[in-house]
Amino acid sequence: MQIAKGSEYRSAAEENRIRIDEIKAPRGIIYDRENTVLAHNIPNFLLTCTPADLPKDEERKDKLFKQIAEILSINQLDLKTTINQYPPYSYQSFVIQDHIPYDQAMLLKIASTDMPGISLNISTFREYLTDNNFSHLLGYMGKISPAELEEHPDYSYDDYLGKAGLELFYEDLLKGKNGKKEIEVNSLGKESKIITESKAQAGQNIILTIDKNLQEILGQALEETIKKSKSITGAAAVSIDSRNGEILALVSSPGFDHNAVTLGLTPQEYQEITDNPKNPLFNRAISGEYPPGSTIKPLIALAALEEGIIDENTTFLSTGGIQIDKWFFPDWKSGGHGPTNVKKAIAESVNTFFYIVSGSYDTVTGLGVNRIKSYLELFGLNNTLGIDLSGEASGFLPTKEWKEENKGERWYIGDTYHLAIGQGDILATPLQVANYTATMANGGIFYRPHLVKAFSDSKNQIIKEISPEIIRQDFISSSHFQIVREGLNEAVISGSSRALADLPVLAAGKTGTAQFGNQGKTHAWFTSFAPYDNPEIVITVLVEAGGEGHATALPIAKKGLQYWFSK
DSSP states (O other): OTTTSHHHHHHHHHHHHEEEEEEOOOOOOEEOTTOOEEEEEEEEEEEEEOGGGSOSSHHHHHHHHHHHHHHHTOOHHHHHHHHHTSOTTOOOOEEEEESOOHHHHHHHHHHGGGOTTEEEEEEEEEEEOSOGGGHHHHOOEEEOOHHHHHHOTTSOTTOEEEOSHHHHHTHHHHHOBOEEEEEEEOTTSOEEEEEEEEOOBOOOEEEESOOHHHHHHHHHHHHHHHHHOSSOOOEEEEEEOTTTOBEEEEEEESOOOHHHHHHOOOHHHHHHHHHOTTOTTSOHHHHOOBOOGGGGHHHHHHHHHHTTSOOTTOOEEESSEEEETTEEEEOSSTTOOEEEOHHHHHHHTOHHHHHHHHHOBTTBOOOHHHHHHHHHHHTTTTSOOOOSSTTOOOOBOOOHHHHHHHHSOOOOHHHHHHHHTTOTTOBBOHHHHHHHHHHHHTTSEEEOOBSEEEEEOTTOOEEEEOOOOEEEESSSOHHHHHHHHHHHHHHHHTSTTGGGTTSSSOOEEEEEEEEETTTTEEEEEEEEEEOSSSOOEEEEEEETTOOOIIIIIHHHHHHHHHHHTTO
C-alpha cells in the first residue's frame, strides 16, 4: 500500500494538514452627525466544530458532547443533533454556539485544547447604543439564509448581514473584505503554524445626517402620545434640513429592540412581535401611506397661482361649504370663514377656497384632476424619492381612468374637491410630506432626501462626503412660493398653528386632519419649518387615528423645534 498508493495518501494527508481559515473583517461603525457612536462591534465568543476532525469512535464523541453540554448548560442530545446535521467528512467549520458568556468561554478555552474538532474563537458582534426609536432607521443584523448565501457567494454560512434599515442598504460598504490565512493543523485539528496570511479590510464607517438627540426627543414624544390613547395604532416623524435635503430625524413608532432581534429571537418572541396589532416592524415614516389631509393645500395653492386661476388678492366667500346638486361639501368651520384670499385659506385651512380653485364653481374654472396630478408629481407624490433605505412607498394619486377601471364609476366633481383637501383616494408618506414642505421652505429647490453625510475608514479618515442632490428647481415662480410661505406663517400667527407662536424663532406650519375608513376616524398631521425668514429645519408628524392635527401631531413637532432652537 505504501508503495502502490504512497503519493495518493501523501497528498490526502497534506490536504488534511493544511487548512484555509477566514479572517472576518470588522464591520463599519455608524455615527450620528456629531460623531456619536450609534452602532459598533463588541467581542463575541463562539464555539466552532470541524466535523472531519471529530473522534471517529462514537463513545469518545459522546463523551466530548457531554463535556461541551455541561459547560454550556445545554441539552446533550440537542447538541448532538445540531452537529450531526453536517457531513462528517467536512473540513468546513460551523458555529455550535455564539454569544457565550465570559466564564463559560474561559472553561471552553481550557477544555477545547484537548477536544479534537472543537475550537473556541473570538469574533465581533453588532451592538446598538440606541433605543427602539432607532430600530427602523439603523435596522438589525441576522444570520445569513440559504437564499441570501446564493446571492452573496463571497459570504460564509456562519456570516451575519444587514437585514433591515441602514444595515441592509449599506451592507456592501459596512461589511468590508474578509482576509484568509493558510494554517497547518495538528492531529486534533488545532492550528500549529501560520503558513500565509492576507489581512481583513475593515468595512467603511458611516457618518449619518441624523441628530441623535432630535431623534430621541421626537421618538419619545411619539411613544408617549401612543400610550395616552388606545385608539392610536402608530405614529411617525421626519425632520429634514431644508437647505440640503439632509434628514435630521426619521422615527417610526412603535419600534422594536434591534439588539434582541440581532441576537436572535425565540419562535415565541418573534410571534409576539409579528402578532402585535400595532405592527412594530413596519416603518411608517417611509412605507406608511396615508391621505395627507390639509397638508396638501399649500401645493394646491401653488398650482392655482402658477396657472393664473388666482393671484395674491383673489377672494372667495366662505359661508360654510358648497352645495352641488344634492351633495354638500363643508368647511370645517360652521358658518364659514367669510371673505378668503389664498393666505387666509392656508392659515385657516378653508376648504371652500380649495374646492373652488381645484374643481371649479360658478364662474371660476379650477385646476381639474389632471393638472392637480401633474403639479403634485412635481413635488414628489406618486413616486419614490430615492432615500437610502429599503421599503420606501410611492404614495398614490387617483385619476379618472383609474377610478373607472378599479371602481367602475366615473369621476365626479366631488372627487376633485376631495383630492384638493387631501381626502379620498390620495395617499402620501410622512417622508413625502416632509420633503415637499422642505421645498416650500427653501423657495423651490427639490432635494433628494438622504441619511448619510460621509464615509470614513477604520482610522476615521474621511473617504467620501455626500453632496446634496437637486432633483429639480425653478419649476414654480419664487413669488408664488413666497405667497404660500406667508400663508403658512400666518397659520402660526393667527391660524390653526398658533401653538408655535411662543417658539424662540418665528415659524410656519400646517395642520391636517385626514379621514380614513368609514367610522369617522382621522389621522392627525402637522408639518412645519423654521425659522420662517431663513428656514433650516422641517418637522413633519403623522399620528395614526390621532384625531385633530393641531391637538395631537403639532405638540410633538413643537418639542422637536424647541430642542433644535435651544442648542
